[in-house]
Amino acid sequence: MPKKPPKKQDPAPKGGHRRSSATPPVSQGSDNLPDLSSVRLNMEQEMARLGKLLNEREFESIDEVNAFLQELLAETGGMIPKTKAETPLEKAQELVYQAMQASNPKKAAQLARKALKLSPDCADAYLLLGDLEAKSVEEARDYYEKAVAAGERAIGPETFETGKGHFWGIIETRPYMRARQQLADLLWELGEPEAALNHYREMMELNPGDNQGVRYVLLSALLQLCKNDEAEALLAQFEDDAFAIWHYNRALLLFRKYGRSPEAEQALLNAFEQNEYVPDYLLGLEEMPFEEDFPEAYGWGDEEEAILYVSRAMVLWAQTPGAQTWMAKIYNDLDLE
Numbered sequence: 001m002p003k004k005p006p007k008k009q010d011p012a013p014k015g016g017h018r019r020s021s022a023t024p025p026v027s028q029g030s031d032n033l034p035d036l037s038s039v040r041l042n043m044e045q046e047m048a049r050l051g052k053l054l055n056e057r058e059f060e061s062i063d064e065v066n067a068f069l070q071e072l073l074a075e076t077g078g079m080i081p082k083t084k085a086e087t088p089l090e091k092a093q094e095l096v097y098q099a100m101q102a103s104n105p106k107k108a109a110q111l112a113r114k115a116l117k118l119s120p121d122c123a124d125a126y127l128l129l130g131d132l133e134a135k136s137v138e139e140a141r142d143y144y145e146k147a148v149a150a151g152e153r154a155i156g157p158e159t160f161e162t163g164k165g166h167f168w169g170i171i172e173t174r175p176y177m178r179a180r181q182q183l184a185d186l187l188w189e190l191g192e193p194e195a196a197l198n199h200y201r202e203m204m205e206l207n208p209g210d211n212q213g214v215r216y217v218l219l220s221a222l223l224q225l226c227k228n229d230e231a232e233a234l235l236a237q238f239e240d241d242a243f244a245i246w247h248y249n250r251a252l253l254l255f256r257k258y259g260r261s262p263e264a265e266q267a268l269l270n271a272f273e274q275n276e277y278v279p280d281y282l283l284g285l286e287e288m289p290f291e292e293d294f295p296e297a298y299g300w301g302d303e304e305e306a307i308l309y310v311s312r313a314m315v316l317w318a319q320t321p322g323a324q325t326w327m328a329k330i331y332n333d334l335d336l337e
Contacts, residue, residue, distance in 0.1 A: 089154055092119035093175075096128065109206060122176035123151035127182060137190060144183040151176025158268050160206075167206040179205060181212060193225055210238070216245050223316050228256055242300060244278055244309045249270035252316060255323055268330055277306035279331045282317060283324060 092115035099111035109132045115125040130143030155163075155173055163170045168177060172225055184199035193222035201217040204210060222231040235250050248271045254264035272279065280286040294311060317323045 031055075042164045057166060057258040064108050069215060075206070076092065086118040089121055092116070092122035092125060096122060096124040098336055099128055100124075101216040109133055119154075121180045123147040123154065126150055127175070130182075137186060141186055143181070144179060147179035148176065148183055151179050157170055165226060166205055168209065173206075177207065177212060179190075181214060185217065187223065193221065197225075215241075216243070219245070220312060220316065221251055223253065224319070228253060232257075242274065244275040244301070244305050245313070247274045248278055248309065248313065249316070252320060252323060256320055260326055265328075265330060269329060271330070272334070275301045275306050275309070277303045278309060279327060281306055281310040281329065282314065 009166060019148060021051050031292045044241035077219050095111045095115040099108040102108040112125040112128040116121045126143050126147035134140035134143055155176055167173045180199055180203055183197045188196040203214050219231055219234055231253055250269050258264055281288055295304035297309055
């Protein structure tokens with residue numbers, strides 16, 4: 001059995017109380033509004049412009065497409081040229097992109113309402129208004145449901161058929177996918193887990209590559225609801241996922257299935273290796289920070305990742321009889337080697 005690795009000399013987290021949450025984790029690497037980074041937002045706008053330029057032309061082969069792109073980028077110094085918004089929805093989406101980058105919430109809301117006057121099919125506008133103006137979760141739900149409906153209208157039934165399996169790769173589907181994820185997250189918070197699960201599952205069917213990170217939310221939800229077989233299938237679908245949530249939840253699932261078995265122990269040791277900080281927080285050896293001090297970003301295997309994982313997975317380990325005692329024994333045994 002490997003020895004416990006020495007602790008990295010990172011600054012100690014701010015002290016506070018231990019906290020568990022019944023809410024699945026916020027999707028890692030997700031595109032949830034209004035947290036789109038400027039880089040990601042600019043990339044989405046550029047991809048939309050590129051798609052429009054390509055759709056305006058007819059190509060007979062991929063070689064022609066590549067030749068066009070090479071010539072275009074050579075002429076513009078590697079930049080995708082701006083295109084003019086023509087349809088009401090395109091104009092509305094441009095306003096929403098401006099709203100997303102606005103530093104003034106009031107200005108952002110004004111732009112979102114202006115976008116909806118141009119096109120009631122602008123899903124991102126409803127999302128922004130839900131985030132900025134909803135005074136209750138019920139009001140936010142209404143905005144999010146309107147956003148999903150608007151996204152469905154904007155995409156059209158044909159794209160749902162032809163784009164299934166690579167949905168996120170179609171730029172026009174992204175507002176809809178963002179809306180559906182936020183609605184699902186809210187439904188979970190409102191105590192409607194089955195409705196939330198249905199949204200997560202269908203999103204995974206539309207986009208099995210899971211660019212949004214829906215799998216992280218879905219996995220935690222399945223484990224909390226003790227849908228262990230479905231959780232096991234999801235883990236196998238993304239077997240090489242390297243984040244702490246995947247390693248530690250795999251170990252937890254194997255413990256549920258086989259108890260104190262060699263398979264479960266090896267999975268837990270692999271999880272220790274991936275992120276050494278999780279056991280200290282999960283077992284109460286280190287104090288969790290207050291929620292307002294939770295990190296806003298994290299890296300693979302770092303202490304911030306551990307804090308965010310434990311804040312949302314404590315309930316999963318606590319609801320599994322003997323799981324934390326089992327982890328503590330294996331963790332302590334590493335010191336005795």
